[in-house]
Structures are given as C-alpha cells and as structure tokens.
Amino acid sequence: MSSRLPFPAVTALLAALCLAAPAAARDNIQIAGSSTVLPYATIVAELFGENFEHPTPVVEGGGSGAGRKKLCEGLGEGTIDIANSSSRIKQSDIDLCNANGVTGVMEVRFGYDGIVFAALRDQPDFAFTPADWYRALGARIVQDGALVENRLRDWAEVNPAFPSQEILAFIPGTKHGTREVFDHNVLLAGCKETGAHDLYAATAEGDEEAKKKAADEACLDLRTDGLSVDIDGDYTETLARVQSNPVGIGVFGLSFYQSNTDRLRVYPMSGVMPSVETIASGDYPVSRPLYFYVKLAHMGVIPGLREYVAFFLSDEVAGPDGPLADYGLVSDPKLAETQALVAAERPMEPLSQ
Amino acid sequence: MTAPSLAAPAPAKGASLIAPDARTRRRNASERRFRLLGLSAVGLGLLALVVLLTSVLGNGLSAFRQTWITVPVTLDAALLDKEGNRNPEEMRQVTTLGYGKLLEAALIAALAEKGIATDALSEKEVTGLLSKEAAADLRTAVLADPSLVGQTLTFRALATSRIDGYFKGRVTRESAARDANVTPAQLDLADRMAAAGLIGTQGNAGFLTRPDASELRPEAAGLGVAILGSAYMMVVVLVLSLPIGVAASIYLEELAPRNRWTDLIEINIANLAAVPSIVYGILALALFINILGLPQSAPLVGGLVLTLMTLPTIIIATRASLKAVPPSIRDAALGVGASKMQAIFHHVLPLAMPGILTGTILGLARALGESAPLLLIGMVAFVRDFPGAPPQGLLDPAAALPVQVYSWTQRADPAFVERASGAIIVLLAFLLAMNALAIILRRRFERRW
Numbered sequence: 001m002s003s004r005l006p007f008p009a010v011t012a013l014l015a016a017l018c019l020a021a022p023a024a025a026r027d028n029i030q031i032a033g034s035s036t037v038l039p040y041a042t043i044v045a046e047l048f049g050e051n052f053e054h055p056t057p058v059v060e061g062g063g064s065g066a067g068r069k070k071l072c073e074g075l076g077e078g079t080i081d082i083a084n085s086s087s088r089i090k091q092s093d094i095d096l097c098n099a100n101g102v103t104g105v106m107e108v109r110f111g112y113d114g115i116v117f118a119a120l121r122d123q124p125d126f127a128f129t130p131a132d133w134y135r136a137l138g139a140r141i142v143q144d145g146a147l148v149e150n151r152l153r154d155w156a157e158v159n160p161a162f163p164s165q166e167i168l169a170f171i172p173g174t175k176h177g178t179r180e181v182f183d184h185n186v187l188l189a190g191c192k193e194t195g196a197h198d199l200y201a202a203t204a205e206g207d208e209e210a211k212k213k214a215a216d217e218a219c220l221d222l223r224t225d226g227l228s229v230d231i232d233g234d235y236t237e238t239l240a241r242v243q244s245n246p247v248g249i250g251v252f253g254l255s256f257y258q259s260n261t262d263r264l265r266v267y268p269m270s271g272v273m274p275s276v277e278t279i280a281s282g283d284y285p286v287s288r289p290l291y292f293y294v295k296l297a298h299m300g301v302i303p304g305l306r307e308y309v310a311f312f313l314s315d316e317v318a319g320p321d322g323p324l325a326d327y328g329l330v331s332d333p334k335l336a337e338t339q340a341l342v343a344a345e346r347p348m349e350p351l352s353q
Numbered sequence: 354m355t356a357p358s359l360a361a362p363a364p365a366k367g368a369s370l371i372a373p374d375a376r377t378r379r380r381n382a383s384e385r386r387f388r389l390l391g392l393s394a395v396g397l398g399l400l401a402l403v404v405l406l407t408s409v410l411g412n413g414l415s416a417f418r419q420t421w422i423t424v425p426v427t428l429d430a431a432l433l434d435k436e437g438n439r440n441p442e443e444m445r446q447v448t449t450l451g452y453g454k455l456l457e458a459a460l461i462a463a464l465a466e467k468g469i470a471t472d473a474l475s476e477k478e479v480t481g482l483l484s485k486e487a488a489a490d491l492r493t494a495v496l497a498d499p500s501l502v503g504q505t506l507t508f509r510a511l512a513t514s515r516i517d518g519y520f521k522g523r524v525t526r527e528s529a530a531r532d533a534n535v536t537p538a539q540l541d542l543a544d545r546m547a548a549a550g551l552i553g554t555q556g557n558a559g560f561l562t563r564p565d566a567s568e569l570r571p572e573a574a575g576l577g578v579a580i581l582g583s584a585y586m587m588v589v590v591l592v593l594s595l596p597i598g599v600a601a602s603i604y605l606e607e608l609a610p611r612n613r614w615t616d617l618i619e620i621n622i623a624n625l626a627a628v629p630s631i632v633y634g635i636l637a638l639a640l641f642i643n644i645l646g647l648p649q650s651a652p653l654v655g656g657l658v659l660t661l662m663t664l665p666t667i668i669i670a671t672r673a674s675l676k677a678v679p680p681s682i683r684d685a686a687l688g689v690g691a692s693k694m695q696a697i698f699h700h701v702l703p704l705a706m707p708g709i710l711t712g713t714i715l716g717l718a719r720a721l722g723e724s725a726p727l728l729l730i731g732m733v734a735f736v737r738d739f740p741g742a743p744p745q746g747l748l749d750p751a752a753a754l755p756v757q758v759y760s761w762t763q764r765a766d767p768a769f770v771e772r773a774s775g776a777i778i779v780l781l782a783f784l785l786a787m788n789a790l791a792i793i794l795r796r797r798f799e800r801r802w
Contacts, residue, residue: 026648028738030750039764041735042568045567046567047449051448056736056737058650060650061733061760061763077648233763255765259568260765260767261531261534323485326569327568
C-alpha cells in the first residue's frame with residue numbers, strides 16, 4: 001500500500017527517448033497525392049518491396065493538389081519524394097516549388113485513365129454524347145435559339161432517342177482531378193456542340209479573348225436543383241449512391257468499373273465503349289493522363305528511389321501486360337520515351353502557356 | 354392579482370374519491386405517453402445497435418476465414434539457386450515472378466495428377482485461381498529456410514479474392530458471369546478441386562498478422578501493421594499521459610493554492626477535454642512534424658497527438674477520484690506526523706488508484722478508436738513493412754486500426770468490404786476488452802465511504 005510510484009523517473013526516461021530518437025536517416029520512399037493514382041502506386045510499392053532489397057515505399061492519398069503542395073514544401077528527409085497526380089502540375093505549384101528551393105522536378109507520365117459513365121446493371125440502354133450531358137446538367141441550355149434555364153427532368157426530353165428516365169447524375173466534386181476532365185471533355189465539348197458556348201460568348205463583354213474565357217466558364221455552370229450531385233468522396237461513395245438511387249448515373253474511373261463489373265454497366269460516349277483498347281487508341285473521348293512528380297534532388301539520397309521509379313516505368317510493370325494494366329491502367333503507347341526520360345533524369349521543362 | 358385567483362379550483366360537487374376525475378385521467382395519460390416515449394427512445398437505440406452489429410458481423414466475420422489451395426510444390430534447385438550454395442543473398446535474385454511460375458506449374462501438375470479436367474479453361478484462367486501473394490509467400494518461406502530448395506513441399510497458397518468470395522457465398526455463378534475478374538468455368542473448377550480436397554476454407558490467422566495489401570490482392574490484406582502501430586501508440590499514450598496526468602492532478606488537487614490562476618487552469622482543462630480531436634491533429638502537424646521535424650506516419654507522433662487528446666480526460670478522472678478520498682484519511686496521516694507528500698503517496702494515491710486506472714483505460718479506449726487527428730499526420734498511408742522494435746521502431750511508418758478501416762472502405766474491390774468489417778470487429782473487440790477491464794477494476798477495487 002505504501003510503495004513509492006516512480007512517476008518522475010518514467011517521465012524523464014520518455015522525454016530522453018523523444019529527444020534522442022529523430023536522429024535516424026529515412027530509408028523508405030514517401031509518396032503522397034492523387035487517390036486515383038493511389039491504387040497503382042500501392043501495387044507497384046508492393047511489388048517493389050517484395051522483390052528489392054529496399055523497404056516498401058509508404059504511399060499516402062490525399063488528393064493531387066495536396067500531394068503536389070507537399071512535394072513543393074522543400075527538400076530533405078522531412079518532405080516527400082514523389083507526388084502522384086491525376087492532373088498536370090500547375091504554374092502555382094511550380095512557383096511554390098521554386099520559392100522553397102525545390103528545383104529539378106521530373107514529370108513522369110505513366111499511363112492513361114478512362115472516365116466512364118455507368119449505372120446499375122438492370123438499367124436501360126443509353127448512348128451518350130457530350131451534348132446530351134450538357135443538355136442534362138448545364139445550368140442554361142439552348143432552346144429555340146436562346147439560352148433558357150434548364151428545366152428538363154427526363155432523359156427522353158434531353159434526347160428523343162433515349163428511354164424515359166428521371167435525370168440524376170453523380171459526378172465527382174470539384175476537388176477531384178476527375179472533375180477537370182469531366183468539365184473539359186464532356187461539359188465544355190457539349191456546350192460548344194449545342195451552341196450554348198456561342199450564345200454565352202455573344203452576351204459577354206470585352207474582346208474576343210475575354211468573351212471566349214467568359215463563355216468557357218459559363219459552360220461549366222451546373223444546374224443546382226439537385227439533379228446533378230457532386231460526390232466529394234471516392235468512387236465507393238458514388239457506387240453507394242447509385243445503389244440507393246437506381247435511376248442515377250455515376251461517373252467512375254475505368255479501373256473502378258473493372259473491379260465492379262458484376263454490379264455496374266457502362267455506357268458508350270460518342271458511340272465508343274470505354275475499354276483499355278479504345279482509350280489507348282484515343283477513340284474514347286473522356287480520358288486523361290496520370291502523372292507522378294519526382295524530386296530529383298532526392299535521387300541517390302533516399303535509398304531505392306531511383307530503382308523504384310525505373311521499376312514503375314519498366315515494361316513488366318507499366319506495360320500493356322503488366323499488373324497495372326490488369327487493374328485498369330491504360331498503358332502509355334509512348335512508354336519507351338518516358339523510360340528514356342527517367343533514365344536520363346531530365347527535369348521537366350517550364351509549362352508552355 | 355388577488356389571492357383567491359391563485360387558489361386551486363375546488364373539486365366538483367359529488368366527485369368520487371375512487372374513480373379518477375377527468376383531470377387525473379389526463380395526467381395519468383400524459384405520464385403513460387412519456388413512459389412510452391422513453392421506452393421507444395431506448396428501443397430505437399437498441400435497434401440501431403442491433404442493425405450495426407448484424408451488418409458488421411454479417412459482413413466481417415468471414416474475414417477470419419480464408420480459402421487456401423494446397424498443392425505439392427517441388428522447389429527446383431536449378432531455378433531457385435543457380436549457384437547451388439544455398440546462399441540467401443544470391444537466391445534473392447529470383448523474383449516473385451520466378452516463384453509464381455513454379456507455383457503455377459505445381460498447380461497444373463496437381464490438377465493433372467488428381468484427374469481434374471481443365472479443358473474448358475485456358476492455362477491463364479487455371480492459374481488465375483492463385484493469389485499473386487502466394488508467390489511472395491513461397492519466396493519468403495524459401496529465403497527464410499534455404500534448405501527447402503530441392504525438396505517437395507506441401508504449400509498452402511492463397512486463392513484469389515473472387516474464389517474466396519465464392520466459398521464464402523459472396524460470389525455466385527450469376528455475378529461471376531458478369532464479372533470481368535472471374536468466370537463461371539473457374540468456379541466449376543474450384544468446385545471440382547474442393548471435391549478432390551485441393552482447395553478449402555480454413556481459419557485465417559493472417560488477417561491479424563499480415564500487413565496491408567494492394568488492390569490486386571485483397572485476400573492477403575491483414576491488420577498486422579495496424580495492430581502493431583496502434584499498440585505502439587497506446588504504449589506512448591500510457592507512458593506519457595498517466596504520469597503527466599496524475600502529477601498534474603495531484604498538484605492541482607492537493608498542493609496548489611486556490612486562486613484565480615488555478616481556477617483558470619481548471620476551466621481550460623475542462624474546455625480542452627471538449628476540443629474536437631481534429632484540432633489536435635492540426636496542432637501536431639504544425640508542432641511535431643513541421644517544427645520539431647519528426648517523421649510522418651510515425652507511431653511516436655500519433656502517440657503524442659493522442660496523449661494531448663487523452664490528458665484532459667485523465668486529469669479530470671484523476672482529480673475526481675482524488676476528491677473522493679475523504680479528508681479524514683489525509684488528516685489522520687498528517688496527524689501522526691506524515692509530511693504532505695507522504696500523506697499523498699502513501700495514503701491518498703493508493704486509495705484513488707482504481708478510479709485513476711479506470712479513467713486512464715477509458716481515455717486509452719477513446720484514443721484507440723480515434724482516427725481524425727491521425728489523418729493529418731500521415732497515418733492513413735499504405736504501409737507494408739512492420740515497424741521495428743522500440744524505441745527506434747516508434748519512428749518507423751505504421752498504420753493504425755481505425756485508419757485502416759477508413760482506407761479499406763475506400764478501395765474499389767468489393768472484397769475489401771469484408772476486410773473493413775473484419776477490422777471493425779477487431780477494433781470493437783479491443784475496445785470491449787478495455788472497457789471490461791475498466792469495469793472489473795472499478796468493481797473489485799473501488800471503495801465507497
């Protein structure tokens with residue numbers, strides 16, 4: 001009952017431990033970024049850890065923008081080595097990198113990802129075009145040569161060839177890299193096709209350039225009456241929403257669809273069914289390149305980084321018969337060029353704009 | 354306002370004392386309604402619990418069983434050890450691809466030997482039953498014991514998640530016909546193999562011991578790294594928050610003068626206990642990672658965050674149990690000549706210990722289930738290597754149980770739903786055990802005066 005409790009001793013010991021510990025050098029690669037690239041990066045990390053002497057890289061998600069920002073935080077062991085990104089790096093990221101002394105970032109494009117429109121398997125057939133999507137989701141659409149508020153509620157009103165079904169779409173939220181592709185390749189394309197772009201431009205002020213820019217932005221305005229739903233979570237959330245709302249049509253990544261073909265059916269876009277082949281050939285219109293960005297200053301400092309990048313880009317991994325293609329990555333037809341770039345460790349050139 | 358208007362209305366003339374009047378009936382009815390409301394609130398809570406448990410148990414229990422393909426594998430020395438000197442360093446040059454081929458050949462040979470027809474399937478479909486992790490397992494086993502080379506080994510290989518799902522009832526022939534990753538013919542083959550005893554479901558200790566796996570091999574995903582990471586964090590939390598928390602409470606409760614400053618501290622501690630946990634995550638990101646330069650994804654940093662989060666809880670619990678020790682104990686100790694410190698450490702603290710431990714365990718249980726602050730310090734990562742032994746291992750990357758649940762629910766492959774629910778079961782089991790321990794401690798040692 002009367003034993004003295006050694007609290008001060010324990011605390012002192014732990015404090016000593018905390019101060020002594022962070023001296024060790026980092027020997028694992030750290031990667032962060034896009035949640036679309038995350039599954040590919042984990043597949044490569046797993047194979048890399050299995051077959052190389054180096055530890056398995058630690059891969060974090062968090063989003064493309066967050067990953068690039070982390071990459072540009074600075075140099076050294078406390079910062080990440082690679083940022084995964086499902087959209088191209090922006091000038092603002094490069095400026096941040098330069099401000100923090102991170103020069104020499106290598107841009108690696110390792111493949112393409114398709115964006116597919118899918119619904120539950122027992123849903124009716126649709127053959128979409130970007131124009132159909134713009135008419136279904138745009139804030140204002142063209143009717144009798146004028147822009148009017150979008151009041152269409154049924155797919156049959158959008159396109160008489162479609163079966164009658166309530167319009168309901170689950171599209172990626174604005175923080176997703178996928179949304180940029182959806183905006184650009186579907187909404188903007190549809191906006192131009194239906195003539196809404198010209199009408200927007202006609203009402204805008206300023207010179208040609210300003211008018212075009214205003215129209216581009218106006219084209220991306222979506223209706224806000226609840227028929228177009230932004231999903232900020234992952235594709236699993238989109239799937240759950242589609243399952244609870246069977247009339248809903250969701251926007252997914254090709255690889256997600258391929259893991260869930262028993263539940264989902266996919267729709268053609270502009271007459272082309274999405275598949276690894278049609279995306280590689282460029283026939284399917286809604287696809288985007290996937291990138292990762294490597295800090296060249298860490299090459300040779302973080303053990304295994306050079307080997308990891310080379311292994312990622314090797315034919316047996318990123319090639320058309322590799323494990324990444326099994327998972328739904330569309331192999332880059334110009335993979336050999338990227339391999340040469342990686343071998344030469346060439347930093348990316350300034351963005352051409 | 355006059356006095357008579359405040360008086361209760363007189364009972365109506367001729368009212369019975371036995372039969373309730375209208376007003377009493379109304380009051381009784383309203384009491385019955387209130388009881389019913391309370392009962393339905395409890396019922397609703399219970400219903401939610403039942404739904405949660407059935408969904409989690411229904412989805413997750415199957416994660417504790419796994420489908421294995423058992424085949425004899427001849428480990429060809431010419432393939433695996435070209436130099437012939439059984440040196441693991443040289444044998445590492447054979448990658449999992451080499452072992453995969455060996456395993457595939459062994460499966461085809463075993464099927465031929467048992468006379469199982471595979472005509473309807475291509476060779477790729479037959480070997481597609483094997484998990485990609487199986488080759489890695491075989492390689493690990495051989496490298497751990499090079500003397501196995503040249504022998505024939507009965508090897509237990511993981512089956513892919515779709516075949517595993519078939520044996521667990523998740524995949525059916527209808528779903529397989531639509532599924533790009535499995536064909537009904539493969540399920541037929543699995544049936545024939547099951548009849549010959551080549552494939553079957555067994556207990557899956559690997560779910561608790563294996564590390565996480567990528568999307569291509571959900572069958573191999575386990576909680577090993579997450580459990581170890583959580584254990585490391587709990588040790589850090591316990592070792593830091595118990596002494597600091599107890600020391601702070603003893604000072605505040607027994608030694609500190611009552612003045613404006615101690616009042617301020619007291620209020621702040623109570624407020625800190627109510628701060629949302631994500632705020633501690635932001636603090637940790639700024640302080641431990643950006644300023645002190647501690648590594649990302651490290652259990653030490655996770656433990657430090659959770660310590661900050663748990664400390665107010667422990668201080669409040671400890672102060673309550675110190676308060677519950679009657680002053681007569683202190684007075685008696687001081688009266689026989691004990692110093693203040695002797696009175697505290699010899700008499701008050703031992704009597705308050707059961708309450709302190711209960712509070713600590715409940716605080717730890719809350720910390721174990723916490724995921725929000727860990728999101729910000731990089732614990733939601735794909736970590737496949739086990740952290741090393743402490744103290745150095747506290748700085749190696751690791752996962753944690755609740756964030757493992759989070760990251761599995763985001764994966765595309767439906768097999769991860771089972772894994773996520775299984776992880777929830779493990780987490781709930783740990784929490785239940787800790788809460789039970791707290792109750793036992795309280796029941797057995799707590800004294801009331």
